Each structure stands twice: as structure tokens, then as C-alpha cells.
Amino acid sequence: MQTKTFNQTETDRIIEMAWEDRTPFEAINFQFNLKEQETIELMRRELKPQSFKRWRKRVQGRSTKHLMLRSETMNRFKCDRQRQISANKISKR
Template identity: 45%
Template sequence: MGISKELKKKFAGFSEEDRARLVRMGWEDRTTFEVIAVQFGLSPNEFVHFMRSVLSGNAFSRWRRRVFVVLFFSFQCFFRPASQGFFVTLSDNKIQGKLR
């Protein structure tokens, strides 16, 4: 399963600076998919395809795991009462979120 011709054209329209900026924004924790959609016109699914096309296989796996783990724990934390708390620890280069 590959990238469609339309998506390849869209990616080809980005300059090298835009590509570098997209990758930096992808690795930042504070940048949301909505911001990327507004600035570059990429849906979350298209952005995942973009990251897959520019990152190596291992880097893409690390990025995807990191992004979706952070999203999952943010979602969990958002819907829990503040009194129960939430904290994230880094252990052996893995993000471990724990709900109290």
C-alpha cells in the first residue's frame, strides 16, 4: 500500500524548509495536528503518511509510538478528575504514563 499520486504531488509542493519544519513540528510535543492542518493543509492521516515517507523505518516507529502514547495519555488525563492525578516517567527510554 503506497501513497496516492495526489498526495505525492502535495508532498512535492513543499520546499526543503517546509519539510524540515514539518518534521520538527512532528517531533514537538506541543504541536497539534490541528496546527499542522491549518498551516500546511495536511490531515492527521496525510501527516502520518508524510512522516513515514521522510523518516527511516526505525525513526518512524519511534515517532508514531511517541505521538500516539502521548495522545492516549493526554486523553486519559483530560477525562479523569484532577484529584486522581497523572504523571509520566521515563524509564529505559520508554514513556510510561501512570494514573493514580
């Protein structure tokens, strides 16, 4: 499999999206053309070993990370109370 290359901003955004509970792998695939397995490989490569283990334990079997497993009432990628994210920084209100 060929490794895709991303700049630091894109890599940071992929990692951020992967950590978010409500952002499914399909959203990462849509935005960055990374399949779930490629996202896992990127996380393994970019995170510290313990951080990667913590992330894998968190997302494994989580229904919100897969569109097909989600309930029909969940139609957002983020919590409605979450602040808007722009340029990888949380904007002030």
C-alpha cells in the same frame, strides 16, 4: 489520495512540528493544510524506518497532539522555556 509536494524547508518544518509534543496535528493542518493521516504518510516517506517507528510510538495516544484531547489549561504549542525558532534554526539570545 493526491500527494502534496513541499520544498525542503517546509518538509523540515512539518517534521519538526510533528516531533514536538505540544504541537497538535491541527496546527500542522492549519499551517500546511495537511491532515493527520497525510502527516503520518509524510513522516513515513521522509524518516528512516526506525525513526518513523519511534515517532509513531511516541505520538500514538498522546493527548497533546490533539486539540480535543488536551486539557483546557494547555493553550500553547510550545514550552515557555523553549527558545524561539526562526528559519528552522534556534536563534541565539
